[in-house]
Amino acid sequence: METKGASVKPFAQFDAKQDAEALYAAIKGLGTDEDTILQLLTARNNTQRQQIAATYKNLYGKDQVDNLKSELGGKSETIIVGLMTPLVLNDVNELRAAINGAGTDEHVLIEILASRTAKQIKEMLQPTKKNMVVFLKMTLRETHLVTSRDS
Numbered sequence: 001m002e003t004k005g006a007s008v009k010p011f012a013q014f015d016a017k018q019d020a021e022a023l024y025a026a027i028k029g030l031g032t033d034e035d036t037i038l039q040l041l042t043a044r045n046n047t048q049r050q051q052i053a054a055t056y057k058n059l060y061g062k063d064q065v066d067n068l069k070s071e072l073g074g075k076s077e078t079i080i081v082g083l084m085t086p087l088v089l090n091d092v093n094e095l096r097a098a099i100n101g102a103g104t105d106e107h108v109l110i111e112i113l114a115s116r117t118a119k120q121i122k123e124m125l126q127p128t129k130k131n132m133v134v135f136l137k138m139t140l141r142e143t144h145l146v147t148s149r150d151s
Helices: 016-029 034-041 048-061 064-071 072-083 087-098 106-114 118-125 128-142
Strands: none
Touching: 016 034, 016 087, 016 106, 034 072, 034 128, 048 064, 048 072, 048 106, 087 118
């Protein structure tokens, strides 16, 4: 299954259940195996990472991103949250940041809008209930108004 033009290709031997179990094992018990978490998630594309998150929730009844955030900190946490954010929400968040505040960061606008297909741009402009809930939770967490336990 070749994805033309994609820089991150789908992982050929992808198994969402196996990956969810590996992530759970990496954070369960004493210490966190950050290397396993990073190696696993950086070897999957965004669609596969979203499937892992859904499977994790089904298996353990917990939000994978919240569990990872509670175990990680600093740059590792930032990287993992970025990897686990659906692409459309990441784009919307970056665009929002680029136009908020004093001045507009045209470089961010151009980088995102010029590199997305018409379908992807339309998806950014069509907020679904699920996307809005996730986006609101992310915004509230960023402003520390809501903790992982509250959501």
